[in-house]
Amino acid sequence: MADHYQLLVIGAGPGGYVAALKAAQLGARVAVVEKHHLGGTCLNYGCIPSKALLSSAEMLHSVKHADKWGVKIGGAVGFDWTAITAHKDKTIRQLRGGIASLFKGRAVTQLAGKARFEGPGRVVVTVADGSEQLVTADKVIIATGSAPMRIPGWPDDPAIVCTSDEAVHWADLPKKLLIIGGGVIGCEFACMMQSFGVEVTIVEMMSRILPTLDADLGSELLKIFRQRGIVCHLDTKVEEMRIAGGAVTARLSSGEPLSFDRVLVATGRRPNTSELGLDRAGIRVDGRGFVEVNEQLETSATGHYTIGDVNGLSMLAHAASAQGVAAAENACGEAKPFHAAIPSAVYTFPEVAAVGMTEQQARDTDMPIAIGRFPIGHLGKAMAARHQEGFAKMIRHRETNELLGAHLIGHNATECIAAATALIQQRVSLRDVAETVWAHPTISEAIKEAAEDALGIGLHLPPRKVLRIAAAMA
Amino acid sequence: MRSVRESGHRQPKGPAELAKNMTLVNLPEVSPPISSATVVRWLKRPGESLAAGDPLVELEADEMVILVEAAAPGTLAEILVKSGQTVRPGAGLARFEPRSPQLGQTDSSKEKAVPASNPASGGKAIPILMPQAGNTMEEGTVIAWRVKEGDQIAVGQILCEIETDKATMDFESPDAGRLARIVVPEGEPVAVKELIALLADNDADADDYLAGQGKSPAVSVSCQTPTTSPVPKNGAVQKRSTVPAAVTAEGRVKASPAARKLAAERGIELSAVGAGSGPGGRILSSDLRNIDFATSAENGAEIRKPLSKMRRAIGLNLQQSKQTVPHFYVRTTIDADPLLAFYRDQRAATNCTLNDLIVLAVGRTIREFPAVRSQIVGNEIVEYPHANIGIAVGTDEGLVVPVVTDVDTLPLDRLAAETKRVVDQARKGRLENIGKGHFTISNLGMFGVEEFSAIINPPESGILAVSAARESVIVENGAMRAGRSMTMTLSADHRIVAGVMAAKFMQRLKAILEHPSGELA
Numbered sequence: 001m002a003d004h005y006q007l008l009v010i011g012a013g014p015g016g017y018v019a020a021l022k023a024a025q026l027g028a029r030v031a032v033v034e035k036h037h038l039g040g041t042c043l044n045y046g047c048i049p050s051k052a053l054l055s056s057a058e059m060l061h062s063v064k065h066a067d068k069w070g071v072k073i074g075g076a077v078g079f080d081w082t083a084i085t086a087h088k089d090k091t092i093r094q095l096r097g098g099i100a101s102l103f104k105g106r107a108v109t110q111l112a113g114k115a116r117f118e119g120p121g122r123v124v125v126t127v128a129d130g131s132e133q134l135v136t137a138d139k140v141i142i143a144t145g146s147a148p149m150r151i152p153g154w155p156d157d158p159a160i161v162c163t164s165d166e167a168v169h170w171a172d173l174p175k176k177l178l179i180i181g182g183g184v185i186g187c188e189f190a191c192m193m194q195s196f197g198v199e200v201t202i203v204e205m206m207s208r209i210l211p212t213l214d215a216d217l218g219s220e221l222l223k224i225f226r227q228r229g230i231v232c233h234l235d236t237k238v239e240e241m242r243i244a245g246g247a248v249t250a251r252l253s254s255g256e257p258l259s260f261d262r263v264l265v266a267t268g269r270r271p272n273t274s275e276l277g278l279d280r281a282g283i284r285v286d287g288r289g290f291v292e293v294n295e296q297l298e299t300s301a302t303g304h305y306t307i308g309d310v311n312g313l314s315m316l317a318h319a320a321s322a323q324g325v326a327a328a329e330n331a332c333g334e335a336k337p338f339h340a341a342i343p344s345a346v347y348t349f350p351e352v353a354a355v356g357m358t359e360q361q362a363r364d365t366d367m368p369i370a371i372g373r374f375p376i377g378h379l380g381k382a383m384a385a386r387h388q389e390g391f392a393k394m395i396r397h398r399e400t401n402e403l404l405g406a407h408l409i410g411h412n413a414t415e416c417i418a419a420a421t422a423l424i425q426q427r428v429s430l431r432d433v434a435e436t437v438w439a440h441p442t443i444s445e446a447i448k449e450a451a452e453d454a455l456g457i458g459l460h461l462p463p464r465k466v467l468r469i470a471a472a473m474a
Numbered sequence: 475m476r477s478v479r480e481s482g483h484r485q486p487k488g489p490a491e492l493a494k495n496m497t498l499v500n501l502p503e504v505s506p507p508i509s510s511a512t513v514v515r516w517l518k519r520p521g522e523s524l525a526a527g528d529p530l531v532e533l534e535a536d537e538m539v540i541l542v543e544a545a546a547p548g549t550l551a552e553i554l555v556k557s558g559q560t561v562r563p564g565a566g567l568a569r570f571e572p573r574s575p576q577l578g579q580t581d582s583s584k585e586k587a588v589p590a591s592n593p594a595s596g597g598k599a600i601p602i603l604m605p606q607a608g609n610t611m612e613e614g615t616v617i618a619w620r621v622k623e624g625d626q627i628a629v630g631q632i633l634c635e636i637e638t639d640k641a642t643m644d645f646e647s648p649d650a651g652r653l654a655r656i657v658v659p660e661g662e663p664v665a666v667k668e669l670i671a672l673l674a675d676n677d678a679d680a681d682d683y684l685a686g687q688g689k690s691p692a693v694s695v696s697c698q699t700p701t702t703s704p705v706p707k708n709g710a711v712q713k714r715s716t717v718p719a720a721v722t723a724e725g726r727v728k729a730s731p732a733a734r735k736l737a738a739e740r741g742i743e744l745s746a747v748g749a750g751s752g753p754g755g756r757i758l759s760s761d762l763r764n765i766d767f768a769t770s771a772e773n774g775a776e777i778r779k780p781l782s783k784m785r786r787a788i789g790l791n792l793q794q795s796k797q798t799v800p801h802f803y804v805r806t807t808i809d810a811d812p813l814l815a816f817y818r819d820q821r822a823a824t825n826c827t828l829n830d831l832i833v834l835a836v837g838r839t840i841r842e843f844p845a846v847r848s849q850i851v852g853n854e855i856v857e858y859p860h861a862n863i864g865i866a867v868g869t870d871e872g873l874v875v876p877v878v879t880d881v882d883t884l885p886l887d888r889l890a891a892e893t894k895r896v897v898d899q900a901r902k903g904r905l906e907n908i909g910k911g912h913f914t915i916s917n918l919g920m921f922g923v924e925e926f927s928a929i930i931n932p933p934e935s936g937i938l939a940v941s942a943a944r945e946s947v948i949v950e951n952g953a954m955r956a957g958r959s960m961t962m963t964l965s966a967d968h969r970i971v972a973g974v975m976a977a978k979f980m981q982r983l984k985a986i987l988e989h990p991s992g993e994l995a
Contacts, residue, residue, distance in 0.1 A: 339753045372537075398534065399763055400759035400760060401759070402732040427730030464538070465538060466541055467538055468529070468541045470502070470542075471543060471570075
């Protein structure tokens with residue numbers, strides 16, 4: 001006799017666990033299937049472990065430059081990799097325990113095992129010992145996330161040619177690291193590893209790093225990376241890779257052969273959908289394996305929803321959580337479309353954060369826009385605290401004054417973006433942003449200043465260039 | 475149908491003269507190139523004169539402020555792009571009247587200026603604009619193009635037939651050249667001074683010009699509106715079936731802060747906007763971009779709507795009439811029984827209405843009263859040979875007056891057919907014989923009105939207000955009998971129609987109407 005639930009959630013990552021809690025809060029009888037650890041990629045292989053490592057890397061970076069702050073460090077500056085990874089592992093364990101107790105508190109049933117569909121609302125859970133259990137449910141939320149892509153044809157030795165899954169749990173550090181892909185993951189690792197003294201080379205196929213974000217952010221970060229000695233090859237591919245005697249030789253499309261002792265492949269992620277038997281539930285996937293959903297996050301099979309990386313709308317943990325809440329509400333009888341401004345955060349130092357349209361996206365829509373910029377280095381707080389890198393950039397609709405996009409690079413940018421996200425989600429006028437009082441001295445003042453610049457009413461920049469031109473008369 | 479050029483005394487400035495004296499101020503191409511610019515503010519008002527180099531308008535583009543200066547001395551005639559609106563390089567910003575020592579020189583200076591200052595917006599193309607025939611004309615519709623793309627056009631050649639809220643007219647080409655592109659298709663109303671066609675030696679020049687204006691030729695106009703934005707032109711009313719209205723059950727309007735700000739700045743009542751395009755019908759700023767009038771429907775509050783061009787035209791006309799024409803009124807009541815009996819007899823054979831009989835009677839009366847078919851034109855009184863009678867028709871959009879010509883010569887059946895035709899056309903928005911009327915009849919009888927006085931429709935000399943045939947006591951030779959009577963009031967222009975004449979007119983009209991079988995058959 002199969003166990004029956006009102007809602008079954010497959011995957012306990014940041015999407016799935018939040019969806020389960022929300023549905024339980026709304027009164028549903030909920031079970032969650034997880035084949036690995038609670039918390040998914042975010043907690044076990046992504047956001048959290050990388051931030052634990054980055055916090056040590058940033059501290060080390062600061063200490064190395066302590067004299068800039070007038071601080072004298074006696075003796076050699078070094079780090080204890082074992083202690084650093086121990087903190088990371090402890091943080092992960094604590095947060096996993098946190099999810100388990102949240103489940104308990106809301107009476108969410110946890111099923112350890114691998115799920116596969118047998119039909120709509122019918123899922124077989126295979127436990128580690130090989131035994132199988134049939135679970136049925138009125139509604140199903142699929143939140144199985146994604147996995148890093150490996151390049152077919154490249155050496156299959158995860159100790160040397162790694163993905164982020166391995167890299168966040170490296171027991172020791174490489175000396176010379178090749179990072180393939182200059183996206184968010186590649187940049188965070190490059191920044192972190194360079195601080196720990198690793199020689200880092202980034203190879204990026206596109207013409208800029210952080211290619212999914214506003215172009216100005218990537219070019220600013222590239223400048224900073226290069227100043228620090230991170231080698232960045234843009235418009236370049238790795239043509240060939242060979243392992244010989246514990247070293248990796250990579251031949252770039254530029255012809256250069258380079259040698260490393262480890263490689264991080266950070267070229268993207270693909271959805272975990274191939275082993276779920278989605279076709280047996282009548283759930284359609286697109287050519288790349290992403291599950292197609294409507295505005296309410298429902299798949300082609302009624303009552304079956306997907307959230308997070310699996311539907312490909314946004315490959316970010318907080319997007320998955322927000323979608324988890326929406327899908328849980330819809331599974332419990334609502335019919336809400338999911339529309340939300342999703343911020344992006346890149347934990348390099350300086351940090352990069354963005355929300356809304358990039359300048360290019362706004363231009364592509366043919367909207368009349370105006371751009372406002374403000375260098376963070378002009379802020380009192382930035383000068384006083386010696387964090388002068390970066391800028392804020394705001395995009396304004398010239399006719400309606402609506403804030404279309406906010407792009408930040410600088411110290412604490414990932415915290416500042418919260419304000420901009422609320423503004424974009426509410427669809428405010430830049431006049432509201434300019435009229436809001438921003439605490440002084442803070443880095444977030446850059447948002448106000450850039451907003452004023454976008455409106456052409458800024459006071460802390462020289463007046464805008466005025467082009468005087470004779471009318472064309474026809 | 476009259477030609478624009480023939481109507482000198484009524485429209486002192488025909489489109490041909492306008493096009494010659496005026497130049498179009500375009501947004502020039504700038505470097506670095508911009509895709510569009512938004513007008514921040516006008517620094518001069520229409521009517522203000524400028525010296526060459528005086529700043530005219532401030533625009534912003536991306537991160538640049540553009541100050542457009544007058545290229546020559548002259549007068550700002552009309553602003554075409556309001557502040558807050560976005561235009562592309564090459565687009566017309568204003569109409570400008572250059573100051574030149576001799577009138578003939580404007581043309582040559584214009585020809586010199588075009589290719590030099592504005593190469594990218596199609597210097598070799600000559601724009602043909604919707605003419606403004608008369609001060610009150612705001613838009614016009616090309617009813618029929620008389621030329622086709624590729625034709626060689628001479629100055630004065632009729633390009634098309636244009637219909638306005640008042641008139642239908644032939645539009646003569648103000649320039650000569652090859653008609654490269656027809657921009658506005660037949661039947662689509664456009665604002666005056668909007669581009670309707672282009673003269674150019676080759677099509678590429680015309681298309682460059684159009685690209686600079688963000689427009690496309692008529693062939694594709696139906697599927698592509700010349701707007702620069704993907705936002706629906708009509709603003710908020712892009713309803714989806716599942717989306718509720720923007721006003722919640724508690725009466726709160728769901729709108730983004732940017733929309734609220736914009737609404738406050740422009741005086742738009744959000745509760746009247748309808749469902750927005752945001753989640754749950756939330757009104758977004760983009761929903762308001764093209765609403766520039768205020769509407770309101772909150773419990774008991776006033777509702778504001780833009781004054782339609784037609785209503786404005788009617789209002790101005792009537793106001794002018796009542797204020798400048800010395801009206802005086804003569805009222806008479808007729809015994810309607812013979813008329814009603816005659817009507818019952820004629821109806822089947824001629825398909826006429828009661829009103830047709832009155833029109834016919836008025837036409838026959840006017841035949842005997844030349845003053846009533848006369849008008850003051852300048853310092854002269856012009857007497858017309860026949861009686862052209864307007865019939866006031868109420869439509870949803872307001873009052874229109876189609877005209878039946880030569881009523882005094884028509885037999886009843888032809889009059890009935892002609893009246894039916896012009897009234898039907900008027901209800902469809904096509905007015906016949908505009909400006910040709912000598913006298914108007916306004917009949918409110920069908921509403922049971924006992925009597926009223928009407929305002930003369932200038933430059934006519936009179937209007938007859940016809941009320942209902944109602945049951946009443948008729949006193950005849952000292953005896954009372956039950957019958958039906960009708961009251962009619964003549965409003966006459968005392969400058970043309972003297973009091974005695976008006977009285978005689980009504981006396982004669984009454985006689986005809988009370989003896990229809992003798993007078994009208």
